[in-house]
Structures are given as structure tokens and as C-alpha cells.
Amino acid sequence: MIILYVMINSLYAQDKGKIDNFKKFENSFLRNFKYPAQLQERCIPVLTLMVISFDQSGKINSLSFSDSAYPQFIQEVQRVRDNIDFESLYMDLKSMGKENEKIIIPIQIDTGVIDECDSGILQFDLINLYLFDSKPLKGRYFLYKKILSKIFMARAIS
Amino acid sequence: MRSFLLIVIAIIANFMHSYAQKDPELRNNWAKLQSGFVKYIRYPKELEKASIPSFFKLKVQYDEKAKQYNLEFSDSSHPLMIKEVLRIKDKLDFNLVYDDLTIEKRDIPIIIPIEIRLARVSKEFSDPKSTVSQNLYNFKGKQAFGNFYFYAPLALTVIND
Numbered sequence: 357m358i359i360l361y362v363m364i365n366s367l368y369a370q371d372k373g374k375i376d377n378f379k380k381f382e383n384s385f386l387r388n389f390k391y392p393a394q395l396q397e398r399c400i401p402v403l404t405l406m407v408i409s410f411d412q413s414g415k416i417n418s419l420s421f422s423d424s425a426y427p428q429f430i431q432e433v434q435r436v437r438d439n440i441d442f443e444s445l446y447m448d449l450k451s452m453g454k455e456n457e458k459i460i461i462p463i464q465i466d467t468g469v470i471d472e473c474d475s476g477i478l479q480f481d482l483i484n485l486y487l488f489d490s491k492p493l494k495g496r497y498f499l500y501k502k503i504l505s506k507i508f509m510a511r512a513i514s
Numbered sequence: 515m516r517s518f519l520l521i522v523i524a525i526i527a528n529f530m531h532s533y534a535q536k537d538p539e540l541r542n543n544w545a546k547l548q549s550g551f552v553k554y555i556r557y558p559k560e561l562e563k564a565s566i567p568s569f570f571k572l573k574v575q576y577d578e579k580a581k582q583y584n585l586e587f588s589d590s591s592h593p594l595m596i597k598e599v600l601r602i603k604d605k606l607d608f609n610l611v612y613d614d615l616t617i618e619k620r621d622i623p624i625i626i627p628i629e630i631r632l633a634r635v636s637k638e639f640s641d642p643k644s645t646v647s648q649n650l651y652n653f654k655g656k657q658a659f660g661n662f663y664f665y666a667p668l669a670l671t672v673i674n675d
Contacts, residue, residue, distance in 0.1 A: 454661075457661070460664075462651060464647055464648060466642065468642070475642060476640040476641055476642045476644065477640060477644065477646065477647040479567050479569075479631060479632070479639070479640070481647075482567075482569045482646070482650075483631065486667055492627075492665075492667055493664045494615070494665060495615065495664060496622070496661065496664075497664055498662075499625075499651065499659060499660060499661075499662055500659070501659065502651070502657060504648065
């Protein structure tokens with residue numbers, strides 16, 4: 357029995373205009389990110405807030421996710437972190453003079469296995485979306501564009 | 515059943531009261547705003563019966579000229595909840611948020627999540643087709659973008675059956 361996994365990564369159409377720096381960042385994020393199998397098999401979506409800040413030289417100062425992010429997701433982001441084009445994000449922020457702010461990027465990646473299951477967001481996820489180490493988000497932030505995508509798996513059994 | 519509920523409420527109220535006296539954190543500005551919210555908000559019966567919770571963002575912008583706060587609701591809010599929050603808006607003192615964050619200038623809007631959590635949630639709410647999570651930060655179809663002061667949620671848990 358051969359099991360073939362086909363990844364379908366359909367980006368929601370957000371901005372159809374020019375490929376800006378944010379798009380470059382988002383594309384590099386989604387291209388490198390492999391949906392954790394444990395989550396995908398159980399149709400568990402990613403819904404989280406990414407908070408990021410840069411130092412004076414443009415290097416990542418801190419990167420964190422709200423409590424609704426599963427450990428498998430965080431592990432995967434850490435694994436591909438060096439391949440994600442954070443520089444484009446930084447350039448984008450710099451062009452707006454916002455490079456010193458704490459940035460929030462909402463992330464939602466829906467998932468599922470075709471003909472088996474399709475992910476949905478639970479009340480529990482929405483409560484945890486706004487918490488960081490069990491404390492609600494509080495203070496001044498720069499709310500940035502979101503990363504919104506769907507990564508489905510098709511199982512072909514022969 | 516009703517008297518049982520009243521007893522439970524009385525116990526909780528008593529507990530909250532004595533707790534608030536001991537813990538200075540609970541006497542803070544957020545607690546004042548939250549207690550006003552919990553005291554006056556009435557979750558629309560229609561939503562409660564249909565087991566539909568509410569998760570949306572309230573964007574609060576101070577209008578310097580009119581000396582008042584203008585409210586906007588993110589696209590994940592139900593029209594009945596918009597109506598309800600507008601009904602009690604004078605009971606919510608948003609000055610507390612700026613006091614809490616020790617901000618003098620009020621030019622940057624505040625984002626406050628509103629969370630009405632239900633003990634029992636309908637399947638439809640968590641359906642893959644639901645747009646609640648996608649619309650959390652959208653206002654009239656456009657995602658909020660820019661500087662904001664984020665604040666702790668105003669939350670209420672409703673035991674529906």
C-alpha cells in the first residue's frame with residue numbers, strides 16, 4: 357500500500373497588486389512551513405498572534421506566540437525560522453518608520469484531510485488567542501497584516 | 515432551580531467582595547471596567563438560545579472635539595450584540611483604560627476584546643465555514659492596521675442550557 361501525501365497550499369487572495377515586502381515575507385513563511393502532521397491528522401488549525409520585535413540592526417529581538425498556538429506549531433516555526441524572510445518584514449516596517457515597535461501579526465492557517473475532515477475554530481482557541489502565558493495582551497503594539505492560508509492534505513491510497 | 519442559582523450568585527458575589535478587599539490587583543482600573551460590563555450587559559436571549567458565543571473587538575477612539583468616545587465593532591460581532599453594547603456604553607468608563615496604561619494623549623485607539631463565553635456552544639459556531647476568526651480584526655471588511663493600545667478582554671461566561 358502506498359500512501360501519497362499531496363500538499364495543497366491555497367493562499368487566500370489578499371492583495372492582488374504588486375508583490376510587496378510583506379507578501380515576500382508571507383510567502384517565505386508559508387513555503388518553508390510544513391504543517392505538523394499530528395495537528396493535520398486531527399484537523400487542528402493554527403490560530404495565533406505572533407508578536408515580534410527587532411533590534412537596531414534588524415535582527416529579531418523577540419518572537420512569541422499567544423497561548424492558542426500548539427507546541428507542534430511553535431516547534432515547526434523554530435525549525436524553519438532561519439529560512440523565513442524576516443528581513444523583508446523588517447524592510448517593510450522600516451519604510452513606515454515602525455521598525456522599533458512591537459509588531460503583532462495574526463496567523464490563521466486552516467487545515468484538513470480532503471474527504472475526511474476540515475478544521476474549525478473552537479471557543480477555547482478564541483479565548484487563548486489573546487493570552488500570552490495566561491495573561492491578556494496589554495499595551496501599545498503595531499497591528500500588522502495577517503497571514504491567512506489553508507493547507508490541506510489529500511490521501512491517495514492504491 | 516432559581517433559588518439555587520441565586521445562592522450560587524450570592525456565594526460568588528460574597529467571595530468576589532472579600533477577595534477584592536485583599537487583592538489590590540482586583541481594585542484596579544480593568545476590574546472597574548469589567549465589573550461595569552458584567553453588571554449591565556444582558557446577553558441577547560436569541561444568541562444564548564442558539565448557543566452562539568460572541569468574540570469580537572471593540573475599537574474605541576477618543577474624539578477630542580466632541581469630548582466623547584466613538585465605538586466601532588469588528589465584523590465578527592452579531593448585530594444584536596452591537597445593539598447591546600451601545601445600550602450600555604455610557605456605563606463603560608473608557609478613561610480607565612488610558613489611566614491604567616498611564617497614557618495622557620488619547621490619539622491612538624484602544625482595542626478591547628469582548629468575549630461572551632458559553633457553557634454550551636453550537637456546532638455551527640465552530641464550523642469550518644464560520645468566519646468569526648477571520649473577521650476578528652476586520653472592520654467593515656478591512657483589517658485594522660496600525661498602532662493600537664491593546665487591552666484586557668471584557669468577558670462574561672453564560673451558563674446556557
